[in-house]
Amino acid sequence: MQWQLQDAKNQLSSVVKKASDEGPQIISVRGKPAAIVLSMEEYHRLTKPKTLLTDFFKDSPLHDLELDLERNKDFPREVEL
Template sequence: MSMQWQIQEAKNRLSQLVKKATDEGPQIISVRGKPTAVVLSVDEYERLTKPKTRLTDFFKESPLQDVELDIERSTDHAREVEL
């Protein structure tokens, strides 16, 4: 369960804020009554930011994996452009 902290209280009780974020979950910090920031445990942050799949696995599982791409460079001469 998230708890909301006013910025001044969060500054005064930073140790408690960090402990609650670690033990109880995200803690919301408000400025003038408006939610402004969230303090998360490192575990929660890593869970949220960790990619769901590795990039190589993503490409291997792509439905377009068997599509052949034409990657040859055009040998046409550049066109003149009047500026």
Template structure:
């Protein structure tokens, strides 16, 4: 039914509780469009030098 007519909503006591999807639709929704490694490789920030040094001071100035 979900494969032919689309997602099926299951109601419990008049409230939507769950949904049944076709396997094809479920796979389409859960399959990542881009792999994470490809995302980082294609980032416009690739090659940017980052300052990853941690500030080891125990105090900092606060403006109140």
């Protein structure tokens, strides 16, 4: 939902409740979006540090799986020059 700044000021508790219940609330100034009120849950979700790829693999349930990374040398690859 979009709120004019004056309305958002006058109804701040409603803006905050709607941010928690319904999602982000946009506050506009002179008809242009200027700010957003988010729930703390949404804020934490958006600002959560990204997982490094190495940590992702380390934390994977398959991290102990042995992989055969040996290349099959039976058939050479043809390369056009």
